[in-house]
Amino acid sequence: MKAPDFGYVRPSTLAECLATLNEYGDEAQVLAGGQSLMPLMNFRLAKPGILVDIGGLPELATTRWETDHVVIGALTTHDTIATSDTIREQIPLLSDAAPHVAHVAIRSRGTIGGSIALADPAAEWPACCLALSAEIELASLRGGRRVPADEFFLGLYSTDRQADELVTGIRFPMLDDRRAHTFDEVSRRRGDFAIAGLALSCDLVGPKFKDIRVALLGVGDRPVLARGAMSVLEDAEPSDATTETAIEALSAELRPPDDPMYPPDYRRQVACVLLRRALNKLMG
Template sequence: MKPAAFAYHRPETRAEALALLAEHGEEAKIIAGGQSLVPAMNFRLARPPILIDINAVPGLDGVREEAGQLVIGARTRHATFEKPVTAGPLGTLLARVAANIAHTPIRSRGSWGGSVSHADPASEWCCVTRGLEAELVAESATGRRSIPAADFFQTIFTTALRPDELLAEIRLPLFGPDWHCGFAEYARRAGDFALAMAVVACRVEGGVIREARVGLGGIASTPVTSPEAVAALLGQAPSPALFAAAGAAGAAATDPDGDIHASGEYRQDLVKAMIRRALVQAFA
């Protein structure tokens, strides 16, 4: 299980990285943490002729708050989020999510941007990015653009990024204290890809849910949202019965893919449970 040969570039500036991408396009693959790419290369399922290693490019790490958003540098490692990176419900949520991502040594190298660029529908960050309606900022030698999460994930392992583009930032809404966030997933074994997961965020005003976001992962070719679960929540007072009803509504609207670990029917059961549990956690 040794990868096919490739040429290796290690740009030291963003401009240099973007120039390499412009030059090599489809031939080139960016490596940040490499925690999804390298296994695929070792199995020779991926054979990029050129690797562009962005680990020496300055300015791609770290998080900052800006205009009501949490701006996450694309190369920020999963481990960064194990402790809350921001006060308030979002930081707590991201820490809970991070604990579910693979294992400690994977989290010390794998990055948020790498996860979403890889676009595995069972990735936690993909689910959060889509479920919380993030914006993704891509850069190329010719410019910079923002892509809504809804447009970013196209199908399994496929995003809206052009071959000459580098994902630079992920921007999440900074939820205020009136928001309640939760995450739940089910994996057969610690650290494995989950069979289903749900992320929820609800804004409560006057004892009633006024805004809600529900994202699901691991059940289709991309992470998805659940407008049905959102509809079940809006205008209602949080309660165990409501959480169960939202889970049921969300699950009923899905038609999950089956595989050796989980049939579609079983995944639907899991979606129901995960939405409910994410809500229970959000309001605990």
């Protein structure tokens, strides 16, 4: 199928871009890497009135280093994240997750900002943002704001981004050496959307899990922060008993979507397997 027609705008400045979004509101659709939007347009499922191509805003493709944060520009590609040594050093969870994002020819164009703005519940980056307590940076003519990832993802393909706003970057706290993390997902074929995935980040100081964050993908209408499992694990000493209790909590709190291919119980079970594997890995 061929994409339906639309009006095309390619702003050459951020100001132009924000003015365009301000003018057209819901009628406008931002085109970043296009790796999710273009298939929807080719299916004629997405029919933007105005397509705002932000490819002419190279400043959105840069990474900004602040004192204790890293802001990854929205147009940074999956591939750039996968191959960046500095990201590997500062936010290794992202480096571990990146190879799971689709395939090489998708990673070369698909962007982190696009993935965050789309909020596909099976995508890797939204769950990573939750696990890492990232903030989403948004800009509009009304001014900029930061939204914690916990508050950003509101439902299936639904976020706190307003129609006149642009996701400009993702702000991650830099991790210190005490911070442990793990990313894993289960899919039937390499690069497929995961049946379930899990991103975990925590401090392992002394004998206890501290500030643990467990985020899952593929098991709800949005990326899910596993608060039940997290509260079991927080301040708990790693042990098989802790793991089992956390898994019970996770199993009880997940509400996976009903899908003929993967019934809810199955996704829930895979999520529990992923948590078990993650905790075993952390416990060495």
